[in-house]
Amino acid sequence: MMVDEMNIISLAVADRPGVLFKVTSLIRRRGFNIDTIVVGSTEKENVSRITMTMKGDLRVVEQLVKQLSKIPDVIKITELPPSESVYRELALVKVTAQDQSKRSDILNYLTIFRSRVIDASKDSLVVEIVGSPSKINAFLDLMKGFGIIELARTGIVALGRGRSREKEGSE
Amino acid sequence: MRLSGAKAIVESLKNEKVDVVFGIPGGMTIPLYDAFYDSDLRHILVRHEQCAAHMADGYARVRGVPGVCTATSGPGATNLVTGIGVAYMDSSPMVAITGQVPRAMIGKDAFQEADIVGITNPITKYGFQITSASEIPDTVKTAFLLASTNRKGPVLIDIPKDVFTEEVNPDSSMKLNMKGYTVRSGEPHPYSIKKALGLILSSERPVIIAGGGVISSNAGKELTQLAETLMAPVATTLMGKGSIPENHPLSVGMLGMHGRVESNMIVESADLLIAVGMRFSDRTTGNLEKFGENAKVIHIDIDPAEIGKNVKVTVPIVADARKSLSTLVARLSEIESKRGESEWSRRVNEMKSHYELKKEAGEGIKPAQLMKLLRDLIPGNAIVTTGVGQNQMWAALHFQVLEPRTFITSGGLGAMGFGLPASIGAKVAAPNRLVFNIDGDGSFIMTEQELATAVEEKIPTVTIILDNRVLGMVRQWQCMFCDKRYSEIDLGNVPDFVKLAESYGAEGVRIESYKEFELAIKRSMEAEVPVVIDVPISADEKVLPMVPPGKRLKEVIW
Numbered sequence: 001m002m003v004d005e006m007n008i009i010s011l012a013v014a015d016r017p018g019v020l021f022k023v024t025s026l027i028r029r030r031g032f033n034i035d036t037i038v039v040g041s042t043e044k045e046n047v048s049r050i051t052m053t054m055k056g057d058l059r060v061v062e063q064l065v066k067q068l069s070k071i072p073d074v075i076k077i078t079e080l081p082p083s084e085s086v087y088r089e090l091a092l093v094k095v096t097a098q099d100q101s102k103r104s105d106i107l108n109y110l111t112i113f114r115s116r117v118i119d120a121s122k123d124s125l126v127v128e129i130v131g132s133p134s135k136i137n138a139f140l141d142l143m144k145g146f147g148i149i150e151l152a153r154t155g156i157v158a159l160g161r162g163r164s165r166e167k168e169g170s171e
Numbered sequence: 172m173r174l175s176g177a178k179a180i181v182e183s184l185k186n187e188k189v190d191v192v193f194g195i196p197g198g199m200t201i202p203l204y205d206a207f208y209d210s211d212l213r214h215i216l217v218r219h220e221q222c223a224a225h226m227a228d229g230y231a232r233v234r235g236v237p238g239v240c241t242a243t244s245g246p247g248a249t250n251l252v253t254g255i256g257v258a259y260m261d262s263s264p265m266v267a268i269t270g271q272v273p274r275a276m277i278g279k280d281a282f283q284e285a286d287i288v289g290i291t292n293p294i295t296k297y298g299f300q301i302t303s304a305s306e307i308p309d310t311v312k313t314a315f316l317l318a319s320t321n322r323k324g325p326v327l328i329d330i331p332k333d334v335f336t337e338e339v340n341p342d343s344s345m346k347l348n349m350k351g352y353t354v355r356s357g358e359p360h361p362y363s364i365k366k367a368l369g370l371i372l373s374s375e376r377p378v379i380i381a382g383g384g385v386i387s388s389n390a391g392k393e394l395t396q397l398a399e400t401l402m403a404p405v406a407t408t409l410m411g412k413g414s415i416p417e418n419h420p421l422s423v424g425m426l427g428m429h430g431r432v433e434s435n436m437i438v439e440s441a442d443l444l445i446a447v448g449m450r451f452s453d454r455t456t457g458n459l460e461k462f463g464e465n466a467k468v469i470h471i472d473i474d475p476a477e478i479g480k481n482v483k484v485t486v487p488i489v490a491d492a493r494k495s496l497s498t499l500v501a502r503l504s505e506i507e508s509k510r511g512e513s514e515w516s517r518r519v520n521e522m523k524s525h526y527e528l529k530k531e532a533g534e535g536i537k538p539a540q541l542m543k544l545l546r547d548l549i550p551g552n553a554i555v556t557t558g559v560g561q562n563q564m565w566a567a568l569h570f571q572v573l574e575p576r577t578f579i580t581s582g583g584l585g586a587m588g589f590g591l592p593a594s595i596g597a598k599v600a601a602p603n604r605l606v607f608n609i610d611g612d613g614s615f616i617m618t619e620q621e622l623a624t625a626v627e628e629k630i631p632t633v634t635i636i637l638d639n640r641v642l643g644m645v646r647q648w649q650c651m652f653c654d655k656r657y658s659e660i661d662l663g664n665v666p667d668f669v670k671l672a673e674s675y676g677a678e679g680v681r682i683e684s685y686k687e688f689e690l691a692i693k694r695s696m697e698a699e700v701p702v703v704i705d706v707p708i709s710a711d712e713k714v715l716p717m718v719p720p721g722k723r724l725k726e727v728i729w
Contacts, residue, residue, distance in 0.1 A: 014351060017344035018300075022292060029293045046348070059479065072297050072317060072352035 006133070007061045008080040008087060008120075008158045011050040012042065014073040022071050023050060032064050036089075036155030040165035047075065051157050080158050087158035090130045091138065092118075097125045106146060113139045124149055172342075176304035177206035177335040179344075183311035184212060189239050191215060191230065191599055193223040195403040197243020198283060199270030202335035215599065215628050220247050222592035224254020225618070228263050229596025233580045234555060235389065237264040237318040237326075238596060244270045244282030248329075252413050253586050258325040259294040260583025261410060261642040262387060264318040265325035266311075267291075273333040274302065288329050296324040301331070304339035309347045320354045322474040323387060329466060354631040357388075357473060357491025359498050366486045367445075367469045367504055374443035374467070376515045377403040379654040380426065380455075383582065384412030384448015384472060390493035391575040394447065395419065396500045403445070404519045406434040409567055410582040417571035423523060427455040428718045429564040432526035435710050435716075435724035437519055438463070438473070447471045451481040454584070461723035471495045504579055526729075528716075535709050536685065538562075542569035543606070544685055545635070548692045552577060553605040554597045558590040558614025561643035562718075564714040588617030594632040595625050605696055606632040607611065613642045613662055622675040625701040633695040633702045637666055639710040651728075672703035681705040 013019045037052040097103040115129035176454040191213040196204040217223045227238025241250050248269040258265040262530040272281040288298035296317050314326040396423045398405045405415045407428040415422045423433040444466045456462040467485040478487040488495050531537045551573040557580040572578040581589040594608035642660040672679030682688045695702040716729035
């Protein structure tokens with residue numbers, strides 16, 4: 001995923017039942033195509049954050065933001081340009097590691113990527129890696145050589161840098 | 172004072188000045204109907220929930236305030252869906268109240284359970300499911316606020332049966348926190364106005380396109396003022412009919428797929444389009460790529476998401492139509508005097524007379540003639556509703572609407588069966604005015620059972636059936652685009668609409684000539700029961716002009 005193509009949209013939403021459904025239903029109905037979506041809590045009680053990323057030109061993103069703004073549960077929408085934000089994704093990778101030489105190769109890569117082993121068995125390692133999607137992709141490319149058994153990625157969470165300008169996007 | 176949840180609903184509706192509710196009771200709303208029993212709210216018992224929603228919609232479009240409909244859980248609620256969809260597409264304010272299975276049974280596939288909040292999510296502004304009676308007062312209040320502000324639309328409140336019977340103290344009710352919704356002031360931004368004025372002043376061939384938003388924001392007067400100031404012709408969308416009196420010299424009628432030729436040609440010749448309260452639907456623009464390719468566009472709309480959705484806009488004004496138009500008129504009058512006759516106004520008039528639809532010759536009753544005759548026979552403030560299909564387009568093309576909120580049609584969703592129930596809702600909203608439903612036989616038969624409601628509730632509206640015994644619009648497309656392979660459009664000769672009307676206790680009459688039509692309309696205006704006027708027409712009558720799908724407005728067949 002090229003960082004330049006990625007648009008990050010961060011929504012502060014009311015923490016009410018059905019809000020995630022309202023957001024995703026709109027995305028489906030209007031034919032938008034998102035890559036990742038993450039939901040979690042925020043610093044405020046009763047407010048959750050939905051972070052989503054999508055590729056596509058700015059007109060499409062603008063239309064998505066405008067449509068999402070119309071959902072009464074959406075309190076605020078912030079578009080986070082990758083160049084002015086920090087963003088991270090976490091991946092858990094279960095990778096084949098049967099013979100000792102391969103195992104040490106993997107461990108070497110872990111140091112380079114600042115990732116770590118969180119579980120090990122006779123035949124495999126479970127590795128945790130945190131970073132930008134491109135870093136994770138690069139790491140996964142390497143791990144493919146060893147044989148990825150299972151993979152789980154969280155999708156991106158992001159915050160604006162410093163005192164980033166937050167755009168009031170809500171109706 | 173403690174109330175049951177059901178009584179709290181009734182009280183809350185009264186606080187919102189609701190005077191009528193359209194609906195049918197069912198298992199899960201029995202407690203609500205028990206509360207209706209000794210309230211002074213008028214309840215109109217419909218025969219199908221879809222029509223409760225259409226009636227509430229018809230009422231809302233006449234009054235400009237939310238119409239209220241109610242249904243029980245499960246099938247009652249799902250029957251509302253079409254009516255809610257119509258209101259959503261046409262931005263009509265509505266509050267729909269549905270019963271739901273008791274809280275403990277939700278999600279267990281109980282008898283008559285349906286996830287109506289989920290089902291209607293894409294066609295409502297918001298859906299509430301109440302989980303405690305203490306939420307009722309504030310939820311109802313919020314529902315009315317959502318339905319009737321910014322871009323209007325339907326809101327659904329789903330209430331489990333045991334919430335109706337739970338006790339609530341309205342003084343200590345829970346406050347909803349709708350932080351994500353702000354009622355817009357509707358004032359246009361001065362910068363947008365300045366930019367718009369710049370475009371207007373440098374334009375030579377301005378054209379105004381008025382949509383349903385002009386009617387919704389009661390901006391008819393301001394629209395006409397702007398048109399007169401600029402000597403700019405006004406084309407309307409289907410939903411915009413009535414925003415300017417259609418007998419006004421600057422009115423050029425409806426544009427679009429079945430728009431008038433002059434209207435489409437004038438829009439194609441513009442160097443500036445001032446689009447007000449409209450959303451550039453495919454039925455209005457024809458081929459989107461070519462639409463307005465030589466024109467700059469000022470787009471006034473209360474919904475920011477409409478700006479740039481379909482058409483690239485030069486200057487957006489996200490604001491209320493009336494406030495924007497009155498600001499523009501005021502600012503223009505400071506800058507320049509009213510435009511007089513110009514090369515453009517002469518060309519507009521030439522196009523108007525050149526493309527004027529000629530009186531059709533031939534046997535039988537011609538829909539266009541009938542529409543013109545109807546206009547001459549009924550008062551300017553009479554309300555007209557329509558079905559969907561050829562009947563609707565004939566009405567849109569040939570029936571001149573003279574006042575806002577007197578032409579009520581399912582524009583966006585295009586739901587057949589809308590006409591009769593909408594006419595009933597309109598008549599309830601304006602009991603002292605005449606209401607006519609221009610319908611087709613196929614459309615009428617979808618909701619014909621509401622004649623029972625109209626008779627029982629003494630709501631006399633007049634239905635005119637343009638009766639060609641076929642699904643005419645589909646037949647027309649099959650004729651024009653499928654080599655006359657008429658597939659499944661023949662409805663046959665049943666029922667006899669006169670006898671049908673009579674069996675409901677309504678009046679029925681079949682007319683064979685314009686003269687008989689005139690007599691029937693005059694008699695219908697005195698009738699105390701609903702009237703059905705059956706007008707047999709030829710199945711070969713077509714709605715023309717027509718811009719074939721995918722073609723640009725210029726490529727009109729007429």
